[in-house]
């Protein structure tokens with residue numbers, strides 16, 4: 001009897017050991033394939049620019065799309081993109097030999113995931129002629145990237161009946177051999193979960209559908225923060241605003257940040273940039289973002305790539321000193337400050353989108369963390385931004401409503417009322433991107449200044465100058 005009891009005891013003990021081992025192994029395999037975070041050290045990027053373009057800003061944990069799924073979606077659903085060329089049809093730039101386009105990371109958290117970075121919006125391209133390859137200018141404002149199109153594409157794929165493990169695994173097979181374990185995880189966990197999350201993301205952006213489209217190079221950056229990050233009640237504001245360049249921050253010390261000056265701290269602007277793009281309080285990589293801040297602080301603005309008439313520009317410099325410098329020159333008494341909207345007279349929708357409540361809530365958002373936000377605020381106007389690298393900031397004004405410098409110096413009633421944006425061939429006559437003609441219309445987004453929040457009114461400075469004076473001023477503006 002005793003020996004039988006002993007035996008039973010030993011069997012139970014072994015079963016417990018085996019059970020613990022199995023749970024441990026399954027747990028480990030699960031953790032390894034789903035949650036193990038593989039850091040990518042700053043030193044592994046070949047330059048600060050490379051880190052800016054491809055380094056993680058912490059968006060993969062909560063919002064990362066599994067790399068292999070992300071890669072095959074355009075191949076399964078080309079019908080849901082605006083044209084051929086996969087993701088590049090959304091104005092995304094893919095450098096030769098890279099695994100992801102500019103502004104997209106590949107980071108392993110259990111499995112490789114794709115996240116977005118600052119560079120997806122803050123990298124410009126231009127071409128001097130239609131046949132040229134685009135010149136890439138890191139930290140410039142993107143004139144092409146259609147974030148709204150990207151969000152809608154992902155949502156549309158998830159709603160399609162073809163978004164199934166069979167379809168997706170079949171397509172992945174042509175690109176990569178998943179292991180047996182990976183295959184199981186993709187089939188039963190990763191693909192169904194991705195579908196669920198993309199549908200939830202689609203749902204969280206339905207408010208966009210009742211407002212004017214953003215078009216390329218433009219987003220409504222703070223309504224998602226209000227509605228999703230801060231969980232404030234939905235309102236009917238329109239915050240569409242043009243991308244801004246990030247270079248030369250060393251010269252911008254003390255300037256208000258964002259079009260309406262809703263921030264005064266560069267460090268917080270960089271961190272809120274990452275939060276706004278999907279980083280969480282837990283995933284925010286404070287040290288890496290410090291590197292991004294150092295990079296944009298030191299980076300010089302790009303030089304105008306065409307010839308400049310120096311004599312004419314010198315004349316223009318005088319006109320600038322008399323009519324523009326007080327608000328736009330480094331050292332000008334109002335440069336980098338908020339100019340009341342009633343004074344500058346431009347479209348007020350972007351300003352009215354941001355509220356005191358939103359500023360207060362964001363200032364409390366990260367309380368208790370080693371980093372924190374304290375400098376968000378509500379203002380009553382738009383910042384008299386510095387004009388360094390101005391030539392590449394087109395189209396102009398906070399809502400991107402004026403295609404060229406030539407247009408900006410016209411009275412609003414004479415500015416171009418309808419144009420196409422998103423085409424990156426440069427027009428050195430008007431000083432801005434080519435915004436009409438067959439090609440611009442083919443690849444571009446029709447920008448209609450009569451649509452709500454697209455108004456091109458206001459900023460009348462310089463519109464009374466003579467034709468010759470305007471020409472000289474524009475020549476000078478090319479040199480900034």
Ligand code: HEC
Pocket residue numbers: 057116117118119120121122147218219221241242243244245246256257258259260266269270271273274277292350
């Ligand atoms: C999805 C597009 C997008 C991404 C990604 C993005 N930004 Fe921006 N950023 C914008 C837009 C649009 C503005 C202007 C917004 C406004 O004020 O209405 C802006 C404004 C800024 C400004 C203010 C510039 C000035 O002169 O006032 C800074 C600084 C900035 N972003 C830094 C960053 C950094 C750093 C990251 C990455 C951590 C980042 N942004 C990610 C779109 C983006």
Ligand code: HEC
Pocket residue numbers: 259320323324325326327328334339344346347382383384385387390393395396397398399408459461462463477
């Ligand atoms: C009283 C201050 C003030 C004066 C004077 C002034 N501006 Fe501005 N400027 C602003 C403000 C404010 C904005 C932003 C308005 C907006 O985007 O709604 C702006 C925006 C601009 C922009 C758009 C920048 C971009 O990135 O899109 C250009 C270009 C510009 N100004 C050129 C000039 C020129 C040239 C002159 C002189 C003829 C001039 N400004 C005079 C206040 C001023």
